[in-house]
Amino acid sequence: MLTKLRHPPRLLTVSFRPSMPASSTVSRHWRPRTLLQLVLLGFVLVTAPLLYLIYETTHSLDTVASRMQQYSQEALSTTQRGQQLVSLSIELERTARQFQVVRADSLHTLFSQQLDRFRNLLELQHQQADIGGLYQELEQLLVPLPDLVSGQDTANELDTVLTQIDSKTEQLRDSVDKLVNQRLDELNHFNEDTRTHLLLSSTLLLALSLVLMIMSGLVITRPVRRLEKMITLLGEGKALPSNRIGGPAELANLGGKLHWLDQQLASLEQQKKQFLRHMSHELKTPLASLREGADLLGEGVLGELNTSQQEVVELMQYNSQQLQRLIEQLLDYNMLHQNLPMAVSACELPTLIKEVVTLHQLSVQQKQIHLQTQGDALNWPADRHKLQRCLDNLISNAINYGAREGQILVAWQTINNRLIIDVANTGQAIAAAERARIFEPFYQGQSQRLGPLKGSGIGLSVARDCIEAHGGSLTLHDLHGFDVCFRIELPESEHLAV
Incomplete structure (x- = not known):
């Protein structure tokens, strides 16, 4: 029968928090430890709303399709029965009038068969559609019909009853058509509600997937950005923050390696400064002797020099000054990094x-x-x-x-x-x-x-x-x-x- 449409299903609340026994401490505090686990968990969290959306969309479309098929079949059968009742009422009237004239037993039998078919169709139509008032009126009109057809001098009453049956049958057909149109309108409203529901569900679930995707990306990229910042600080020769890198084990281990590398670089920097300081001081002593000897030669303390010898001495003095300047630069470089x-x-x-x-x-x-x-x-x-x-x-x-x-x-x-x-x-x-x-x-x-x-x-x-x-x-x-x-x-x- 044509049934009233139900409201579309309400939007379900999806929870991704796994249920865990209270007695399991390890399970209750489980979290992804490796980068692979974190990526897989992020993939599951992002795809779960999308999978639910696919399921809900498929289920809603199946519901709409099945209801449309059901209502179409019921509307078709109800409309056909209405047309059959109208046609049968005309046949009843024609057969009754012929029997009134001819009085043949075959016509009486045919009339009885048509009346039974009319009543059966009317009962079936009453079961499939809400025609309570018209159904009772037609049943009351059908009760005296056999006696009026068989009786003598009942032509006027028979004409009145048959006219009323035709009129009520026409009303029944119009009522059924109106009822079918009403059910089709309800089906359209149901389809519209389902479409709105799916649109809202799609929007919410896609937004949830986007939020989960952003959160998963932040969980992965946050330690990566910290590692990038640490590498930049290493390249600039600045101290690294003491707190360790969180997140997946691979990135945490890489952060630990960077801290170890920072310590090694600091140690090498100290060794370099110490080496430069010692080397500079060790070079200054023989350089001072070299400059002193060149100055003595240039002043002629050990004897007069010819022009060629004087040029060689001046070259020694100039290069010894340049070498001393390089050593002093090394000393200055160390002193400037001691924040004196x-x-x-x-x-x-x-x-x-x-x-x-x-x-x-x-x-x-x-x-x-x-x-x-x-x-x-x-x-x-x-x-x-x-x-x-x-x-x-x-x-x-x-x-x-x-x-x-x-x-x-x-x-x-x-x-x-x-x-x-x-x-x-x-x-x-x-x-x-x-x-x-x-x-x-x-x-x-x-x-x-x-x-x-x-x-x-x-x-x-x-x-x-x-x-x-x-x-x-x-x-x-x-x-x-x-x-x-x-x-x-x-x-x-x-x-x-x-």
């Missing part, structure tokens, strides 16, 4: 620069370089030793890498309470690919150093550390007329003096 306190005092800048230039006068003369200083008298609070070491390294760098018979400019000025010192030279420019690394310790670019001694690669690093200790900066700067220019910027450093 600043010794700030008022430095007369022109005098300080003149002293540094004088140390390189022999090299300037040998390469026939035109060295020019430019600036006004100026006193500036700074650590004299660090500022002198920085200028010494920059001027030495300009001489060694500058062009023969080139130009060197040392200029200073104050701009907005900041001391600006430019050390510029002509010669080979620094390649763009090397500009970001020239201040790294022990880095040597492709530019060829002019001279018999190869540089240590820490001169610019020491110079930068000396300036940064003042709170300033040492950078490459473009200066018209020169190929290379290093600019020192020192802030107003009254707080350093305090």
Whole structure:
């Protein structure tokens, strides 16, 4: 029969928390230990709502399809019975009228058979559709019909009853058609509710899958990002955080290896500093004897020297000075990494620069370089030793890498309470690919150093550390007329003096 539609099923609440016995401590605190377990668990959590969505969609579509098939069959059979009742009522009327005229037993038998079929169809229609009022009225009209057909002088009453039966049968057909349309409307509403339900379920379950996917990704990527940060800190030479890496065992073990590597690098750094310190001190003693012997020869204490011998002695003096400068750079590199306190005092800048230039006068003369200083008298609070070491390294760098018979400019000025010192030279420019690394310790670019001694690669690093200790900066700067220019910027450093 045509039944009323039920409401669509309510959205089920899906729980992914496994039920575990309270007595099992190990199971209650289980969590994925390895990266594979974590990936598999994340995959299960992400796909579980999607699998449930597929199941619910399939189930809903099956329900809709089965109901549509059922209602279509019931509507078809009910409509057909309505048409049959109308046709049968017409046949009843025709047979009854023929019997009234002819009075043949065959017509009476046919009328009885048609009346039985009409009653059976009416009963079946009453069972399949809600036609209670019309069913009772038709049953009442059918009760006297056999007597009216068989009786004499009942033609008028028979016509009245048959007309009423035809009318009620037509009403029955219209009522059934209306009922079928009502059931079809209910089926459409059911389909619409099911579609809305599936759309809401899809939205919620897809959102749940997205949230679970993001959470699973965060659980995996969080330790990876921490490892990336630790590797960056290692590359920058900074200390690693003491807390260990959580998450899967593989990533936790990798974090432990990074901490071990950090300890090994720190140990190697200490050994390197100790080696440089010992080597520098060990080299200074024979170097001092070598310089003293060269000076005695140059002063003629052991006898007069001819021109060739004097040139050899001057070469020994120059190279011994260069070697001493390299050793002092190594010592300065170690001292700057020991965070010793600043010794700030008022430095007369022109005098300080003149002293540094004088140390390189022999090299300037040998390469026939035109060295020019430019600036006004100026006193500036700074650590004299660090500022002198920085200028010494920059001027030495300009001489060694500058062009023969080139130009060197040392200029200073104050701009907005900041001391600006430019050390510029002509010669080979620094390649763009090397500009970001020239201040790294022990880095040597492709530019060829002019001279018999190869540089240590820490001169610019020491110079930068000396300036940064003042709170300033040492950078490459473009200066018209020169190929290379290093600019020192020192802030107003009254707080350093305090």
